[in-house]
């Protein structure tokens with residue numbers, strides 16, 4: 001048994017292929033409304049959406065604004081008068097149906113669980129999308145807890161998110177917890193601020209940037225499992 005007992009796992013781009021889900025749901029919604037939905041439009045949407053999530057992380061906008069504005073901005077680019085609220089609602093409903101694990105993710109989670117670790121998903125995102133994909137991928141059979149930011153009233157990297165997540169899990173000894181995720185800004189910096197160890201899952205070999213200081217960096221699920229189970 002290694003040092004850790006509880007593993008907080010990020011969802012999107014750590015276990016789940018969010019990019020594929022996003023693209024599939026976006027394409028369906030735009031096509032259903034007779035709007036263009038080629039690679040260029042998808043890239044424009046992603047850029048708008050990413051910028052808004054970063055604004056929200058800085059406290060500049062709230063989530064109600066974000067979810068409507070991302071489609072309002074896209075409609076301005078497309079010169080369309082479709083209702084952004086309707087588009088967002090259909091998109092969010094669709095996102096929960098487009099569930100794709102990253103290759104090897106299920107086996108990785110099963111291996112951690114077999115090693116006696118308590119697993120929880122710690123994710124920023126919208127409940128319908130996160131719960132829908134958690135169940136459809138079968139992750140709910142292996143990971144007993146899903147801690148969605150909106151439902152906790154705080155998001156990574158806020159310390160309040162980790163406080164509430166650990167309280168929900170009944171964990172008091174923070175040295176027994178490790179946060180695993182692909183995002184330096186939310187997963188690793190959040191873990192740093194909450195006083196818990198972190199594993200930066202960095203399969204693409206990105207350079208370290210910003211204030212986050214990962215305890216470990218790993219390029220594959222095998223490397224993470226070796227760190228946590230040794």
Ligand SMILES: [Mg+2]
Nearest residue numbers: 010012013182
């Ligand atoms: Mg992520």
